[in-house]
Amino acid sequence: MNETKPLRVGILVARGRALENWELMILDRILAAPWLELAAVFTHPHPFEEDRTSRLLSWSSRLEARALARQPAYSPKYFNSHRHFIDCYDIEADASSTADSITGSFLSRLKLDLVIRTTPKGIADDAIAALPFGEWAFNFSDRRSAEADWFGYAEVLAHAPTADLVLYAKCGGTGRVEIARAAFNIKPSATRLSAFVRERSVTLLMRELARLADTRRFDLPASADAAHGHAPSFGELLRYGCIVAGSVSAVALKAIKSRLHADSAIWTLYTGHGEIDDFDPSEATEIPPSSSSIKADPFLFQHDGKCYLFYEAYARGDRKAHIAVGCFDGDALQPVGVALERPYHLSYPFVFRDGDQIFMIPETHQARRLEIWRCCEFPLKWELHATAFEGQSPADSILIRHDGRWWLFTNLSDFHAYEDHCSELYLFEVDGPALTGIKPHKRNPVVIGSTGARGAGRIFAQGGRLLRPSQHNSHGVYGYGLNIMEIETLTHDDYRERCIRTITPSFKAGLRGCHHFDATDGRYIVDARLTI
Template identity: 65%
Template sequence: MDMTKPLRIGVLVGHKDRFENWELMVFDRILADPRFEFVTLLIHPHPFADRMVSSLFALEARLEGKLLARQPAYTPKHFDARHQRIDYLEAISGHNTADGSVASALLKRLDLDLVMRTTPEGLPDDATRALPFGEWAFNFSDQQSEHADWFSYADVVARAPTTELTLYAKRGGETQVAQIASSSFNIKFSAARNAAFVRERGVTLLMRELGRLADTRRLDATSVARLPAISAPSFGDLFRYTGALSGYLSAKAFKALKSKLRFGSSIWTLYTGRGRIDDFDPSQAIEIPPTKGDIKADPFLFQHDGECYLFYEAYADGDRKAHIAVGRFNGDKVERLGVALDCPHHLSYPFVFRDGDDIFMMPETHQSHRLEVWRCTEFPLKWELYSTALEGQSAADSILTRHGDKWWLFTNLSDHHAYEDHCNELYVFEVDGPELKRLVPHKRNPVVIGSTVARNAGRIFERDGKIYRPSQRNSHGLYGYGLNIMEIEQLTLDDYRERCIRTITPDFKTGLLGCHHFDAAGGRYIMDARLSI
């Protein structure tokens, strides 16, 4: 197989115009990448077959989409339907399916490597056999009719912790399909908004996997049973759903009112104890409670001159932005020393580290649309801007770590058009250290996709030859629901692999709603926990 030839891709759609944002994003990115050749748009003669929804559900879905999932139109940079080759599949007379023999002949003539399907109805089995890598599709494409789609409605009605996104390949008439990749995403209050959000995340997942295939010409997939068919909501489901949605919108309006009146901020508390990342018991931790004027989150510990310091995101109830404060431990109590860093924009996640004789801080500054590293000039309260990187990008919860003789940057960027969210994509770069003059992106960025594992939750540790990355477990409709300890099993510029070895949920103490950050130093660990929404 010629590895230098572009991957020849066709996209199966239901019409030649009126594309959704996520479809246009896929078209654009395929055309922009020299590893791919966008050969044709294949038009299915009956893309929805006999799938129907009730007129009541169609009305509800249309209204909800306009009110709660509205997004700006995506303007393609490379795709123009007027200049794109279009091929129409022929229908078998009297059936809502494509003619298999004609479709097979067409695909062989086009010499396609794969077809990406965006419709619920796909290619005939004998046609997919003509494709070396099969027909690819997302599970959300299967859950739609001509007038509405119902992806994630069942999840919202059932109050599922997450919505599952699956990219799979169909190759002929097998009873199983090949699961290429899957991710889990935190549930939104609206199924329509949830579906629109997941579709946008799906673009990133698809392009990563297409890139992997183009580079290797090998489909790394797991055979699974065909995905279960999920029907449109019944009248009872719709009744329960609209009731839950109304309650949520009322609560959201009340929270917005409290915010406008400058109170009702999310309240976090801290817990500390003796232990390290591979051995700690949060049930034995001691609380460092917040005060109305000093709410603490995102804690980092730092040992200096034999004493343990605490750097943290600090804000008062009702504040619209936070600053970085610092305190010093006296036993299990913390003496506040003052403000370490304050800027016109929001600051959080004060990752403090040492390189040689210098002490640095890399706080979250995503509102400034760049990554910032600050150097300490007088410990612990005076800092100067040392370096910046990722100009124009929105990076959250970034960590620098040294492994072997290399520096690595782990950061949460948001690849988005309409829905910015830093909880779902982990990017890795090889860098030159705190100066950040050289950033080499990982070949498989984003290396992790999904709200239950992607977002960083503290410093990366290396112990006894193992590398541990704390990560957030965002689920159950909550930001900061739980905390994972991930073990990084492979870290090179070409490959990344990690596994979850432990998850901490907010049941280690009474009255907690979440926990989402961990750090340790000098035999002491620190966590934060959520007390209010």
């Protein structure tokens, strides 16, 4: 992080209203970050637009929040409202200006770098002009009134595949600029979606504040996306109610079946011949599941001239899975046995070589740590070699060596109420499978959003390119699609990738999703979802 003085940040909140969880999280994390300084907290006496939303929207959104978006209160570690609101300033309703009103000269005296707005109404344009990096806000902050929040209603009504979170700034003389954007999988209700996106927004904001504190550059292009959206009408609310009722009924039925051990996600495998940059899943051969052997997250591994397959395995109705292994005879998979079983759920068995040793990194997020296992006798005997991220929730981890350095890709869930491994990709420079030295990347999380963050298989070095499979979670489905991402920049200070291909479940009839890819020695394998 830049060694110069911290960014001086002001926060604008609504006067007379309790701070929401996401607002408390922002205040808390700013105070915890040495590169940021919470310089002022402003309150707006009239933070909402004059138009009132309907009583039906107000009543239904409150009821829905209690039923579908209930979350524990956030307990700040650093922020104290009694201490940090002492030097708080009110935006006066009278624009004639008093000592406490927010004007350009007033902000100049405070030497603020930017103001983060959590309300629909912000500070005046002349005051914004005095801020070097402007007034920042999220698009969801614009879609609310004093009575209700309507972020997410339009997406649910339109059956949209995802909902966009947009962090933007208003700057003097340049208008509105987009700082960052992320897309998140749709939820069964707008209220649940809104609460989830608000929690994710904290991570996005802190990443962009860290980037700004480090670079002190803010040369972003103007954004044309200025639509705030309208509150749903009476007719739209009735239609929305029918959609939510159907979604909630389906979720409830699935939960009942799960408790009765009568339901599990059913996956199937497809194998064929090709590489990551040219495979055609429509020509693949199916390796179908049985009620006692459902297979997902497949990883191929060549050993002594044979092609083995490690995969997540479970029977229908099971609450946890183990790691099994099979061996290919042509396109037929012959079972070999159980490679690893633990008291907690295992999946995503990434198997790789380092010299003459073989290692496996299964997903062990239920154990609240990352585990690396070393093979003692291939393929069924493994011993615990290293652990990391104790007390955290890593998932779908991949270790690669690139330009002489080891890099660990993992999906950590930075959460308070909504644990989610599909939205944030973290990158660490490590010392190899021992994991005795772990250095976080400067731009963590390097990818945010459910349409590209979560890993979907090993990373390939192909013709001088790095290609990363990732999940495309959308349409309300976990594991809806599969991306092939090309990593364009991978350094200590920067990470950039672009999507070069997306595979949807349309490649075979009857599929609901596909979310994993692997290949070795000319053979590839994908998994596909048969049920929701």
